[in-house]
Amino acid sequence: MTWTATLLLSETPARAFINAVDEDPVLSGVACDAVEAARNSWRLALYFETKPKKAERAAIGALAKQVCGNKTPTIQIERLADADWVAKSLESLRPIRVGRFMVHGAHDRAAVRANDIAIEIEANQAFGTGHHGTTAGCLAAIGDLAKRQPINRALDVGTGSGVLAVAIARLFHVPVLATDIDPMAVRIAAENTRVNGVAPLVRTIHADGLSGPAFAQSGSFDLIVANILAKPLVRLAPSIRAHLAPGGAVILSGLLTRQTKRVAGAYRAQGLCLRQTNARGEWQTLIVERGGRL
Ligand SMILES: C[S@@+](CC[C@H](N)C(=O)[O-])C[C@H]1O[C@@H](n2cnc3c(N)ncnc32)[C@H](O)[C@@H]1O
Known part of the structure; x- marks a missing residue:
């Protein structure tokens, strides 16, 4: 190019x-x-x-x-x-810090501090360098969740660069299934799991939503993260609910503030409660829970 x-x-x-x-x-x-x-x-x-x-x-x-x-x-x-x-x-890709996470390119390795959970992501074709409000909102929500509950198994729907899957694997040291509808993103995410030393924990697959053979016997997850747009988030509500373990949490992002009611409503209809919202610019990140409180 x-x-x-x-x-x-x-x-x-x-x-x-x-x-x-x-x-x-x-x-x-x-x-x-x-x-x-x-x-x-x-x-x-x-x-x-x-x-x-x-x-x-x-x-x-x-x-x-x-x-x-x-x-x-x-x-x-x-x-x-x-x-x-x-x-x-x-x-212009400056390192970004969200809680303990620091997302940076290889050229900024020297800026990593001792307590950082550093995630190395290069700027390329896949979305997710941490700079976008939706990615940063998800990283903040993942950090918040870690203070409240243990996580044993996670799913990252629409993994893009793999940034959130890497963050979850590095923070919780648990297996993560990372999916994307875009084969190029799947390849880039897989590479990023290797670069960040979490390839043994993160499985990257090509899938549209939660459909396909990998999900037929995947069992349930106690953390599901989906940073895609409002419309697919609404569409995926029933299948996300079907794969969420009791007591599990879902982090939803990619929606605008004005779309919160519609997206939260779709998950409420599945019996999930809105626990937390966090806004970055006009983008909202929601945490909904199975067995949580409003
Ligand atoms: C906004 S990016 C999020 C990337 C990364 N998770 C982050 O938070 O920075 C959305 C990603 O979702 C993928 N995507 C969109 N619709 C999808 C679907 N139905 N199933 C799986 N992935 C999807 C896109 O290809 C893209 O990589």
Whole structure:
């Protein structure tokens, strides 16, 4: 990949843009990431092997307009030396701390402190470097949960980079099943479990939600984390409930504050109670429990 198209956006349009790329008939399959370059200014980059063609530039412009409305940002197209594009995307990827977790790239290993639970994640095609409010919200919820209850077996639905699966494995030292609908994310997550020394604990599989052979005999989990969007979270409520052990907790993220009622309602309908909410920007993370209290 030697060409990039970059745009500066605020967080919500950047996330909406990334979510829309795979649905776009021209841009589907193009690698895309976003990192926080400054406060509420996200540098979104699309990576191409050759100079983006007219149709690709037009599709980027149309998506930018769709997510930003009238204030369409400038699209910068540039050629990167082959060795530089990864370094370029890492430049602005600062380490992030959430409770005891510190998520960092390899270039920031030296910043790890003695008490940190360090999680090394490189910026690449899979979502989940810890910088997004939903990932950070999940990390905070995982840390909170550890103060309240033991966890014996966990499931991470929509693992992306594998950041949450690694966090759970490193904090609780328990087996984690990590799934993603995107085969590329599954590969990246598997690699990240190796980099972080938890490959023996984390099994990464390709799956849509909680369907497929791995779930037929998986038994139940006492922690399920799902950082996907509100709609799939609602759709998955019955199968998440079916795989949740008594006394177990579910961490839900990827929803906006205004979607809390709808998502919490879907889980309440399954007999699960909302225990905690935690907001980061306009993103909400919920902890719902089986046998918990409202
Ligand atoms: C917002 S990212 C979360 C990544 C990571 N867990 C984190 O918290 O940073 C959502 C991930 O869920 C995956 N995903 C979306 N729908 C899914 C589904 N129905 N089943 C499994 N994975 C899904 C996407 O491919 C993506 O990697």
